[in-house]
Amino acid sequence: PEEARRTHARSYLDTLTKPLGSLGRLEDLAAQIAAIRPEFPTLPLSKAVYVFAADHGVTAEGVSAYPSAVTQQMVFNFLNGGAAVSVLSRAHDVELHVVDVGVDADFADDTGLLHRKVCRGTRNMLHVRAMTDEQLARALEVGAELAEDAAVAGHTLLAVGEMGIGNTTSASAITSALTGSPAALATGRGTGLDAEAHRRKIAMVGAILQKHFLVKGSPSPLRILSCVGGLEIAAITGMVLVAARHRIAIVIDGFISTAAAALAVALCPDVRGYLIAGHRSEEPGHQLLLDYLGLTPVLTLEMRLGEGSGAVLAMPIIESAIALYSQMATFASAGVNEASA
Amino acid sequence: PEEARRTHARSYLDTLTKPLGSLGRLEDLAAQIAAIRPEFPTLPLSKAVYVFAADHGVTAEGVSAYPSAVTQQMVFNFLNGGAAVSVLSRAHDVELHVVDVGVDADFADDTGLLHRKVCRGTRNMLHVRAMTDEQLARALEVGAELAEDAAVAGHTLLAVGEMGIGNTTSASAITSALTGSPAALATGRGTGLDAEAHRRKIAMVGAILQKHFLVKGSPSPLRILSCVGGLEIAAITGMVLVAARHRIAIVIDGFISTAAAALAVALCPDVRGYLIAGHRSEEPGHQLLLDYLGLTPVLTLEMRLGEGSGAVLAMPIIESAIALYSQMATFASAGVNEASA
Numbered sequence: 078p079e080e081a082r083r084t085h086a087r088s089y090l091d092t093l094t095k096p097l098g099s100l101g102r103l104e105d106l107a108a109q110i111a112a113i114r115p116e117f118p119t120l121p122l123s124k125a126v127y128v129f130a131a132d133h134g135v136t137a138e139g140v141s142a143y144p145s146a147v148t149q150q151m152v153f154n155f156l157n158g159g160a161a162v163s164v165l166s167r168a169h170d171v172e173l174h175v176v177d178v179g180v181d182a183d184f185a186d187d188t189g190l191l192h193r194k195v196c197r198g199t200r201n202m203l204h205v206r207a208m209t210d211e212q213l214a215r216a217l218e219v220g221a222e223l224a225e226d227a228a229v230a231g232h233t234l235l236a237v238g239e240m241g242i243g244n245t246t247s248a249s250a251i252t253s254a255l256t257g258s259p260a261a262l263a264t265g266r267g268t269g270l271d272a273e274a275h276r277r278k279i280a281m282v283g284a285i286l287q288k289h290f291l292v293k294g295s296p297s298p299l300r301i302l303s304c305v306g307g308l309e310i311a312a313i314t315g316m317v318l319v320a321a322r323h324r325i326a327i328v329i330d331g332f333i334s335t336a337a338a339a340l341a342v343a344l345c346p347d348v349r350g351y352l353i354a355g356h357r358s359e360e361p362g363h364q365l366l367l368d369y370l371g372l373t374p375v376l377t378l379e380m381r382l383g384e385g386s387g388a389v390l391a392m393p394i395i396e397s398a399i400a401l402y403s404q405m406a407t408f409a410s411a412g413v414n415e416a417s418a
Numbered sequence: 419p420e421e422a423r424r425t426h427a428r429s430y431l432d433t434l435t436k437p438l439g440s441l442g443r444l445e446d447l448a449a450q451i452a453a454i455r456p457e458f459p460t461l462p463l464s465k466a467v468y469v470f471a472a473d474h475g476v477t478a479e480g481v482s483a484y485p486s487a488v489t490q491q492m493v494f495n496f497l498n499g500g501a502a503v504s505v506l507s508r509a510h511d512v513e514l515h516v517v518d519v520g521v522d523a524d525f526a527d528d529t530g531l532l533h534r535k536v537c538r539g540t541r542n543m544l545h546v547r548a549m550t551d552e553q554l555a556r557a558l559e560v561g562a563e564l565a566e567d568a569a570v571a572g573h574t575l576l577a578v579g580e581m582g583i584g585n586t587t588s589a590s591a592i593t594s595a596l597t598g599s600p601a602a603l604a605t606g607r608g609t610g611l612d613a614e615a616h617r618r619k620i621a622m623v624g625a626i627l628q629k630h631f632l633v634k635g636s637p638s639p640l641r642i643l644s645c646v647g648g649l650e651i652a653a654i655t656g657m658v659l660v661a662a663r664h665r666i667a668i669v670i671d672g673f674i675s676t677a678a679a680a681l682a683v684a685l686c687p688d689v690r691g692y693l694i695a696g697h698r699s700e701e702p703g704h705q706l707l708l709d710y711l712g713l714t715p716v717l718t719l720e721m722r723l724g725e726g727s728g729a730v731l732a733m734p735i736i737e738s739a740i741a742l743y744s745q746m747a748t749f750a751s752a753g754v755n756e757a758s759a
């Protein structure tokens with residue numbers, strides 16, 4: 078992002094008919110958009126959400142309340158319009174793209190699904206690296222290519238989401254490996270584990286970290302991805318990296334997509350300025366990642382659903398910030414007295 | 419609200435294709451709407467915001483960073499489409515009604531303004547009661563009648579906002595009188611006072627409370643309104659009372675409109691269930707009122723603008739909650755496996 082444009086936007090915001098700074102976070106968002114885009118965008122924005130789906134070998138260890146088959150079932154639900162992200166995309170005029178980057182199932186051609194399967198899910202990271210270097214490269218490329226497509230399509234605001242039973246276990250391991258936080262702090266209840274299953278999941282994440290990152294020193298972002306990542310997570314990392322290069326603002330969602338974005342920032346720190354945290358998830362590791370990234374979420378609604386739902390829900394707020402910046406009168410144009418010094 | 423309908427809505431939410439409770443506050447909002455409305459509303463909702471404007475005699479004491487003339491100037495700005503609430507209403511398809519209930523200025527007939535002036539502002543509450551009983555009754559009636567009009571027009575979601583230079587001083591006095599909090603906690607910087615002016619404002623609110631509520635015991639809500647209220651505040655109290663009777667959900671905005679709503683609840687506790695707190699203002703007294711009402715705000719965006727801006731901005735989130743409730747697939751209809759026990 079261009080800091081000179083952000084500074085200019087801040088000065089302009091101070092001329093609008095409102096007490097200084099009284100639009101709070103909306104002013105930050107408008108200034109961020111100004112810094113990101115060479116020209117301040119006109120409304121309505123062209124918005125899209127990409128939901129990447131993949132399966133996880135670690136589900137063999139019983140880390141989720143749901144069976145792996147739900148990944149495939151939810152892909153159909155996305156396509157048929159019945160999932161939360163489908164409803165929210167329709168409500169807020171956001172193009173929904175569903176991407177199979179590694180679901181352990183076959184899909185017919187004519188469903189609207191974007192077929193980008195790298196392989197039928199990761200391997201069990203408790204025992205082996207989740208993916209090979211080649212699989213990682215291909216998954217990153219899936220996201221990167223779709224970001225190119227989004228840029229060509231003229232989208233100015235992207236949301237990223239995911240579906241993959243077992244992927245909070247990946248996100249917890251990534252969070253620990255990236256931030257140094259212990260597994261117990263980075264591991265939550267996912268889709269709804271009870272206390273005993275939660276304890277087992279924490280132990281599992283600890284064992285996974287031991288297995289892959291025993292050597293002292295910080296593992297590289299790509300090593301983290303290949304050892305404990307997921308195909309959908311790698312695809313989001315690839316999309317975030319390339320979308321930022323195209324000066325597209327990217328709304329990240331909850332714990333998993335933020336883990337993917339944090340890896341993108343670890344690879345390329347400039348990417349951070351293109352990220353908007355759509356919401357704060359109830360997963361405890363999400364706050365660790367938001368702190369790591371220095372991002373304040375737009376919404377705090379106690380959601381923990383994934384799919385990009387929180388990111389899409391933040392879009393009308395972000396568009397509101399843009400509308401206020403573009404359409405409010407100034408003190409001068411409206412003939413309103415300014416505050417006394 | 420009807421608790422049986424809320425319970426039924428909660429059960430239905432648990433059948434939708436998402437982990438139990440994972441839509442967080444959106445589930446609370448959908449269940450609240452279900453409890454409020456005899457039939458669950460169809461989308462798009464018919465939405466309106468009423469912005470009540472009035473002046474305050476206490477501005478003679480220098481409690482605001484802005485001159486009183488700004489009340490009138492901002493009314494023109496609302497009508498001309500350049501104010502924050504104008505922009506947000508357009509963006510989210512919300513009918514904007516601007517009501518002169520007590521501005522110290524004359525307006526022409528043909529501006530779209532709703533002419534309901536009770537008198538040209540309150541008297542200086544540092545020395546006398548802000549309004550007479552008759553003025554109070556008429557201001558309440560303004561809001562009540564407009565709520566009747568809104569019900570006839572078929573609106574299902576109302577937002578209330580205000581404009582009145584000096585009215586955070588009223589809201590602080592109301593908050594102290596109603597909740598028992600000391601003036602120092604209930605009094606903020608309003609539109610932007612410096613530290614010294616803030617100290618003076620706290621002392622002013624303390625003196626106002628001393629003047630009117632010296633006798634032990636809690637003053638009645640109507641006594642609070644007439645002694646330290648504002649005409650716009652009384653009108654909002656009247657609107658909230660009557661809108662609730664018509665089973666309309668009411669989105670309250672920041673510190674001032676919440677003070678008005680808290681007085682309505684003090685008069686009629688059942689009203690509380692019809693209120694949605696649109697956002698949490700940066701004014702410190704707002705949290706005291708939200709705690710008093712037991713409400714959790716939809717948005718927390720560090721806004722402190724008033725005008726109904728935070729209430730209107732919450733509307734797309736509330737509509738999203740309704741869309742999710744109405745349009746999501748169930749586990750059964752989508753053929754998705756439920757969580758294991």
